[in-house]
Amino acid sequence: MNKEIDFEQCTKCGAELSDDFCSKCGNPKTLKRIDGNYILSQIVSVLNFDKGIFYTIKELLVRPGENVQKFIHSDRNRLVKPIIFVIVCSLIYTIVQQLLNFEDGYVNAGGFGDSAVTNIYDWIQKNYGYANILMTIFITIWIKLFFKKYNYNFFEIIILLCFVIGIGMLIYTTFGILESITKIRVLHVGAILGFIYTSWAIGQFFDKKKKVNYLKGLLAYLLGMITFYIIAVILGLGIDLMLKI
Numbered sequence: 001m002n003k004e005i006d007f008e009q010c011t012k013c014g015a016e017l018s019d020d021f022c023s024k025c026g027n028p029k030t031l032k033r034i035d036g037n038y039i040l041s042q043i044v045s046v047l048n049f050d051k052g053i054f055y056t057i058k059e060l061l062v063r064p065g066e067n068v069q070k071f072i073h074s075d076r077n078r079l080v081k082p083i084i085f086v087i088v089c090s091l092i093y094t095i096v097q098q099l100l101n102f103e104d105g106y107v108n109a110g111g112f113g114d115s116a117v118t119n120i121y122d123w124i125q126k127n128y129g130y131a132n133i134l135m136t137i138f139i140t141i142w143i144k145l146f147f148k149k150y151n152y153n154f155f156e157i158i159i160l161l162c163f164v165i166g167i168g169m170l171i172y173t174t175f176g177i178l179e180s181i182t183k184i185r186v187l188h189v190g191a192i193l194g195f196i197y198t199s200w201a202i203g204q205f206f207d208k209k210k211k212v213n214y215l216k217g218l219l220a221y222l223l224g225m226i227t228f229y230i231i232a233v234i235l236g237l238g239i240d241l242m243l244k245i
Contacts, residue, residue, distance in 0.1 A: 053088065056080045060167050064197075065204030068160050072152075082162035086136075089166035090129030093173045097128070100180040102187060116243075117236030124232065129169055131228075136161040138231070139224025146216040147206050164201045168194040195221065 009015070010022040021028055056079045059067045071079050079085070112118045124131040140157045152160075175190025195218060202217030203210070 053080050053085070056085060056163075057167065057170065060163055060201070063204075064164065064167070064201035065206070065208055068163055068201075068205055071163075072156050072159060079163070082159045082166075086133055086162040086166040086169075089169040090133060093129040093169040093176075094127065096173050096176060100176060102176040102180050112233075112236070115236060116239035117233055120232050120236045132165050132169060133162075135225060135228045136165060138227040139221055142220040142223045142227070143202065143217075146220050147213075150206050160202070160205055164198055167201070168198055171197060 010025065010027050013022060013025045013027065015022055015024040020030070059079065067079060071082070080088075112121075136158060139161055140154055143157050143161075144152075144154060171194045172187075172190045175186050175193075179185060179187045198221050199214050199218030202220065203214035206213050206217075
């Protein structure tokens, strides 16, 4: 006599269930209740050294090109997801900058007076971490132009830049903390190291054996930044013009 089995539907994919886990998508039949242990486990999973944000930082500092290539082509579980990574790094920078109030002085709209351009530049200066995320769009365009023969699409380059810019923000944050503690002007050193790391990481990603790629990576990054600020000026002038009409 055959024993009847009461099938239930998977809440994720709708497949019939006869076990504790869906055989189609792996979703559990019953989710554990969210409690203190669940929250703690999630924090540990993000911060752990084996596969979390610290592991991601270590790998990106040592082998950025190789690790991003692996993320794109073969293994997307070793590193923290790129969008989350750059947002977390930008949030860290923003919080530390607001708490310690270190000033970079690189974003300046001098000469525009009381205008929309000045307001936009003030926003960029106060939210530089998030402005950096917007900047990736323009840097990506230049990278596509300089490295078009490598056949990476726009979104794959965005992934590269999310990781690279995230590390750049952490480098900048570190030197901001050092400057605030020691009162010695070292923030510009962080900016220089950030540029060096960025050009090195981009060049290594495309082909670490070609020295010209490191220069192209630096140029793409600088031109992307310049384009971003030019667009900000154009946008501000356009707003001022519309307000006068």
